Structures are given as C-alpha cells and as structure tokens.
Amino acid sequence: MDLESFHRRSIDDPEQFWGEQAALIDWHAPHRKVLDCSKPPFTRWFVGGQTNLCHNAVDRHLATLAESAALHFVSTETGEQRSLSFAELHREVVRMAAIMRSQGVGRGDRVLVYMPMIPEAVFAMLACARLGAIHSVVFGGFASRSLASRIDDARPRLIVSADAGSRVGKLIAYKPLLDEAIRIASHAPEKVLMVDRGLAPIERVQGRDLDYAELREQHLDTDVPVTWLESNEVSYTLYTSGTTGTPKGVQRDVGGYAVALAASMKYIFCGNPGEAYFSSSDIGWVVGHSYIVYGPLIAGMATVLYEGTPLRPDAGILWELVERFKVTVMFSAPTAIRVLKKQDPAYLTRHDTSSLRALFLAGEPLDEPTAKWISEGLGRPVIDNYWQTETGWPILTVAHGVEKTPTRFGSPGKPMYGYDVRLLHEETGEEVGPNEKGVVAIVPPLPPGCMQTIWGDDERFVETYFTSVPGKMVYSTFDWGIRDNDGYYFILGRTDDVINVAGHRLGTREIEESISSHPAVAECAVVGVADQLKGQVAMAFAVLKDPAAAVPTEQARLALEGEIMRTVDRQLGAVARPSRVHFVTLLPKTRSGKVVRRAIQALCERRDAGDLTTLEDPSALEQVRKAVGA
Ligand code: AMP
Secondary structure (H helix, E strand, O other): OOHHHHHHHHHHOHHHHHHHHHHHOOOOEOOOEEEEOOOOOOOEEEEOOEEOHHHHHOHHHHHHHOOOEEEEEEEOOOOOEEEEEHHHHHHHHHHHHHHHHHOOOOOOOEEEEEOOOOHHHHHHHHHHHHHOOEEEEOOOOOOHHHHHHHHHHHOOOEEEEEOEEEEOOEEEEHHHHHHHHHHHOOOOOOEEEEEOOOOOOOOOOOOOEEEHHHHHHHOOOOOOOOOOEEOOOOOEEEEEOOOOOOOEEEEEOOHHHHHHHHHHHHHOOOOOOOOEEEEOOOOOOHHHHHHHHHHHHHOOOEEEEEEOOOOOOOOOHHHHHHHHHOEEEEEEOHHHHHHHHOOOOHHHHOOOOOOOOEEEEEOOOOOHHHHHHHHHHHOOOEEEEEOOOOOOOOOEEOOOOOOOOOOEOOEOEEEOOOOEEEEEOOOOOOEOOOOOOEEEEEEOOOOOOOOOEEOOOHHHHHHHHHOOOOOOOOEEEEEEEEEOOOOOEEEEEEOOOEEEEOOEEEEHHHHHHHHHOOOOEEEEEEEEEEEOOOEEEEEEEEEEOOHHHHOOOHHHHHHHHHHHHHHHHHHOOHHHOOOEEEEEOOOOEEOOOOEOHHHHHHHHOOOOOOOOOOEOOOHHHHHHHHHHOO
C-alpha cells in the first residue's frame, strides 16, 4: 500500500485502523472500544483492554527469544560491558520489581528514576511497568533545582538512583545532588534505592536509603507477576520544558503507547526480532523511553545501552558498536553527527557497518550538509524524523515499512499514519497553502502513544496545547512549518521561547529564573542563538542590581559571568549553562513590559531586529547590539 492511502485510512477510520494495529501486542483482555474521544481534546485508546508494557517488552519474548540478546550495555567511561538475554533481563526486572514491592511500591505509585545509563536504570523502568507503578525518569545531567521541581510535581514514593555517572571522563556524583534536591523539595520520598557502582562514596541517610545489591540478594528468587492494567492507566510521566519556569509532566498511557511503539517499529524503523537496535540518546529523554527501552524490546530486538560520547576513545566508537553488535537500526541526533563530521572521515569506514539498514536522526533540524555527509559516508538511508516528548513517536518522517518513499534533504518527510497534520495561519487559524509558513498543528484525536494530559493538570494541558490557534481546538506543536508542492514538510523553528541545544529541549524561563537567583542579578533575558555545532546555544543578558559596584573591571566582569554560569550548572545542570552572560543596564522591552526576545535573538544572529516601534526605550536594544558586536 502507498503511504498516502495508509495515512488516509488511519485518519478516515481510526477505529478500524488502530483496531488492527492492536494485534501487534499481547493483551490480557481485549478492548471494548478502540477509541473514546467523547470529551475532546482528551482521548482514550483501547478502552477496557488490559495489558502491560513489561509483559510486552520482556515476558512475551521468553517463549521464542529467551536466549536471544535483549540488552547490550557498554560504558566507554568505566570500561564496563555486559550483555543480557531476554531470560536474564526478565530475572533482573523481576528482582527489581520484588525490591520495589517490598518497599510498598504498587499500582499508581510514582517512582522517580535519577540514573546514569546503566542496566539498573532499565530494570527500574521495566519493574515499575510490571507493578503498574508510574516511573518518572529525570535526565542524569540535570542538577538539584531541576530535580527538586520534578520531585515536587511527581511526589514519588521511591527514588532510584546511583552513586555516579561519568561524562567525558569526568565523574558526576549523583547522591549529593539528589540529597540537595530532596532537601529543597517540599515532598520527601519515603525511600531512596541506591545502586552502588563503586565510583563515588555514598553517604547513607539512615532509615531512608537502601542498598540495591543487598536487597537484590534477598530477592533472587522472589516471583512478581505482571499487574494487568487497563489500557488508559498511566505508565509514566516525563518532564519537558515549556514557556513557564514549571516543567510539564507529559503523561502517557499503557496500551496506546505499546501499540504505537510496536507499529512504529514495524512501519517506520523496520526492526525485526533477534536484531540489534542502537539509539545513542539517554533514558532521561523521550527518545530513550521510546527507542532505547520500550520500542526495541517490544519488537524483540536487543537494545544497546551506551554510556559514553561519540568521540571517546575515538571518533569511530559509534560505528564500532554497530559492528560489535551487528546493529541493523540506529538512532542518533544531528549534533552527534556534526561532531563526527569535524573528525577524520576515515573513522566512518574503519568498521564494518554493513549490518546497518538505516540511520534515524531526530530532536533538532537536520541540515543538508550533515545529512549528505553521513548518508554518503555510510552508504545507507539517513532518515530524519520530527516529533516531540508530547507525541512519543514520529509525527513526520518516511515509513519504509509501508512504502519506500524517497527522502528529501532538509525535510523530515510527510505526516505519519494517525496524525492529521495541518499548517495553520498563526492569527486567522486558517490552513495555509503549499510553500506558505504556518504553525504545525494536529487535529484531534491524537493517535495512540501521544500524551494523555499534563500530570495532575488537565486544565493546563488544554490551555497550553489546544487554545493557541484561534477558533480551533487543535493541538499546537509550537513549531513553524512549511509544505512543498509534493507534500514534504520542513520545520522552521519554534513559535515559543523553547530552545533546543544539541537536541535537548530547554525552557528559557527556567534558565532565567536560575540566573535571577544570583544575588547580584536584578533581571535577565535568555534567548536561543544559532550555533553551527549544537543547533542553538543559550545566550543571557543580565541587568545587575548595582552595575558599577558589581563589575568595575573586566576581571570582575569575567568573574561574575563565571559565577552566574556556575549557579546555572549547580541548579539546573551543565546542559542549561548559557554560552555567554552579557551585562546590560536595561533589557529591551515593549511599552507593556514584555521582553522582546525575538529582537534580541535576531541581533545575536546578525539579523534584522524587525519592527522596533513598540519598544519602551530603543537604547536597550543598542546595548544588546554592542554587547554581541552586531
Ligand atoms: P523534545 O520534546 O525535547 O523532543 O523536542 C521537540 C522539539 O524539537 C520539536 O518541537 C522541534 O522544535 C524540535 N525537533 C525535534 N525533531 C526535529 C526534527 N527532526 N527537525 C526539526 N526540529 C525537530
């Protein structure tokens, strides 16, 4: 079937279409109704059906793939390597579930996972799924303040963590960051389960902190059956940045997510049982949830869990892993490829990558030179795919499992089955024509796998995503897009103040709040500025409470800039650190007091700042211009 008819069918008759896809996973009890969208924009999929993500990712394969590889863990940071078959993965997940259950964790309880890329993190996620507990994985690169706000929102009963992670040879001790986060959070978890890798000392809090190895010994043979869940129960929450300082807990279901992932593995990624899948993302991001943990395992594939960077021990490491595990499907981000592009191209051919069928790239725009370089170097299709934490799986791409649609440089592709994608005029809400810029929107019902709501805040879910296009209840992606005459979409950047650094989504508001917490700062503005390597970097402009006293000399200025960067490092993590902090005496604002971030951003990128007639004081923009040397 061609992609267009496949897509058409999914939109015209979603019940029939998704009813068929439901057969891709195991159900304990069948659904009564495929789709319930009686309370728009809320959507319930496979109503009444009972299933379990852990069963579908692990137990289901024991009959046919028990001895087949399920997880290959490699750390080029510590030199560890470990492979587990589905039978071994099953045993470890059951043990982890037994430990959690012994601490009172059950259906509906939240478990926060703050861990590096180690097998125990995957065990913890799957163990939660097994018990019907809701996991909330927080990216290990985030620091205390980011972690504390997520603890307060998720209110976990248990936190699972480890002594340390490592990045580019630098040890990051997690326990002190976690202890500090728990100290500043208002919610206190009952227990903290610590995995000790022997990398950093763990200071135990008596009565609260538990040792994983010790408890694992006690539960070597404890059986924990799968808890069957109604399809619309909550599987996990994953926090993502928006335009306010408070992160949003993207909430996902069980059955819809499992079906969506199984379908994407079949139609988009084309992975087969017994093969290996390698995604170089992190479990703290949505790609890690969908395409390190659940997607590949549901498809019966071995997943490669990699703690390390693309350049260590050398720029051939990603391809070496492809060779070592005979990876057939690989997923990475454009930034990683741009990093490799600066190295000797011989690294690309030093290893046997002939097992690879395709390389998928996502998370940020894929520029044409990078796409060309890697597809020519590998001699394999390079497939861009566009989606968001909110959707859980690709919105725009090509689906070679349906039809071998050619890809087009600069475009992630066409709408995927299930997504009724429209490009709408920002002010009128009307559909724009080919080659006209509009907001990328999705007409509900959102397909299976997409977010159900914002954790604990249905109103914010509706307000945030479904009210921004005038006169229409449609889901806004907050991305600009354009469609060519052949139906290929191109993504042109965000419509809001969210920025994207090396594929990591960050809210400028969160960074501004962190900078403003520095005692010398009165107010500040953060914008995303185009960067050749990382796509974007954060650039900050701060007004000091007492400019003359704080930065009397160049040396003092540099010292304060460094101090502010360290404040952000400490509170949010190094990913959020601005590349520069410029000091100005005034922020450019409209007469109504709104900081004109787009004009600041334009100047930073040496573009025209646009209409300045609404500015309160044009000299503020002059200061920005001078600061960045525009
Ligand atoms: P996240 O939720 O962190 O995955 O970030 C999602 C955002 O990243 C999207 O709204 C886009 O702005 C951007 N993005 C993701 N994938 C792509 C892509 N393939 N091309 C362009 N932008 C992308």
